[in-house]
Amino acid sequence: MLNNKLSGKSWIYLLGLLGVSVVLTACGSKPVDEASPMPEPTPEPVEVTQAEPEPVADLPPSVPVESINPTAPDRYVVQKGDTLWDIASRFLNDPWLWPKVWHINPEIRNPHLIYPGDVIALHYVESKPYLTLEGVGGTPAPKGMNTTKLSPKVRYKKLDSAISTIPRSAIEPFLYRPRVVTEDQINAAPYIVGNFGNKLVSGNGMKVYAKKVHDQSVSSYDVVRPGETYKDPVTGELLGIEVTSLATARLVRAGEPATLTLSGARAEVLDGDFLARSEAMDLDFNFFPFAPTSNVNGQIISVFNGVSQIGQYNVVVLNRGTREGLEPGNVLAIYQKGEDVFDPYGRTSTSKVTLPDEKVGLLMVFRSYERVSYALVMSATQAIHLLDRVTNP
Numbered sequence: 001m002l003n004n005k006l007s008g009k010s011w012i013y014l015l016g017l018l019g020v021s022v023v024l025t026a027c028g029s030k031p032v033d034e035a036s037p038m039p040e041p042t043p044e045p046v047e048v049t050q051a052e053p054e055p056v057a058d059l060p061p062s063v064p065v066e067s068i069n070p071t072a073p074d075r076y077v078v079q080k081g082d083t084l085w086d087i088a089s090r091f092l093n094d095p096w097l098w099p100k101v102w103h104i105n106p107e108i109r110n111p112h113l114i115y116p117g118d119v120i121a122l123h124y125v126e127s128k129p130y131l132t133l134e135g136v137g138g139t140p141a142p143k144g145m146n147t148t149k150l151s152p153k154v155r156y157k158k159l160d161s162a163i164s165t166i167p168r169s170a171i172e173p174f175l176y177r178p179r180v181v182t183e184d185q186i187n188a189a190p191y192i193v194g195n196f197g198n199k200l201v202s203g204n205g206m207k208v209y210a211k212k213v214h215d216q217s218v219s220s221y222d223v224v225r226p227g228e229t230y231k232d233p234v235t236g237e238l239l240g241i242e243v244t245s246l247a248t249a250r251l252v253r254a255g256e257p258a259t260l261t262l263s264g265a266r267a268e269v270l271d272g273d274f275l276a277r278s279e280a281m282d283l284d285f286n287f288f289p290f291a292p293t294s295n296v297n298g299q300i301i302s303v304f305n306g307v308s309q310i311g312q313y314n315v316v317v318l319n320r321g322t323r324e325g326l327e328p329g330n331v332l333a334i335y336q337k338g339e340d341v342f343d344p345y346g347r348t349s350t351s352k353v354t355l356p357d358e359k360v361g362l363l364m365v366f367r368s369y370e371r372v373s374y375a376l377v378m379s380a381t382q383a384i385h386l387l388d389r390v391t392n393p
Helices: 008-029 084-091 095-101 168-175 183-188
Strands: 075-077 119-125 128-134 179-181 191-195 207-211 220-231 238-253 258-263 274-277 297-303 315-318 331-336 340-342 352-354 358-368 373-380 389-391
Touching: 075 084, 084 095, 084 119, 095 128, 168 373, 179 220, 183 238, 191 274, 207 238, 220 297, 238 274, 331 373
Parallel strands: none
Antiparallel strands: 075 119, 119 128, 179 238, 191 207, 207 258, 220 238, 220 274, 238 258, 297 315, 297 389, 315 373, 331 358, 331 389, 340 352, 358 373
């Protein structure tokens, strides 16, 4: 018999093989109990790295808390007649820092525009101050800001109903006059030599005759008259010639002289007045104030309307322009030159000490040419004078 021929160790070996066969057969034939948990596989080793923190929001750089006006409200409802500068002054010690704390949603069309009825709210994220627009037409505050949720609504507003950065009335005269041209431009410009009927002055609807109208592709001109000549007070460089726009002249017939008709006259047109290509005179009232990107060190060389003392909302001319990097929206500080005073203990009786320059106001550029710029005085702590220095705020 088989049992008699197998030894004890052989029996153990045979039983072991049979056991393995039974287990394999059972695994292949018996269905898995769905209720019973499956053994979890051994996880593969992975490299552990520290997760990057989630960004708070797409926020501007912000400013120190000290820059916030101590009387700043938590929220302010924009009123008709407000300007951006006025609103910024409510929240900031330096209103021109507005862009550094203004959080906008770039998906909103014209996100920089603010309208009467909008709610501007002051929030803090990680101890940094931010301003955001809430309510009708507004944008949600950045992550981390505590806000009051308001029902979104669609609004339709005329573009000119948005509040302006600076008072419109202060610079509206510049929609028509003046502008700055070079000496070469004056020398090459067409000029009026007479009118139909040989009148002393010309006005609306009258035909005038002009020489040097060579470019027939230009159909419309501004009739201009030279005014003040601007020179650099330090170097003596000719910076430009201010010309005043008097009327519009439309080309009727080419020739030498050419025939034109006048319209939109704001003053009498005289023989000898020049023609300049019509300049786009639309002014942007909705730019944001910001510091120049380059260092500016200039002076006030003229004041519009010739007042002797300069104050808030007076228009001034600077001896710096696009050549020095100035552009509309740039804010500059105004410094009054320190006086020379006698030194009571000087070596001689005529010994003098020059006092330091003192800051007396702020101005904002609203139109810039190559070598000069027009600016509006936004604030003044005392009377400002010609040749006062202007520099980065």
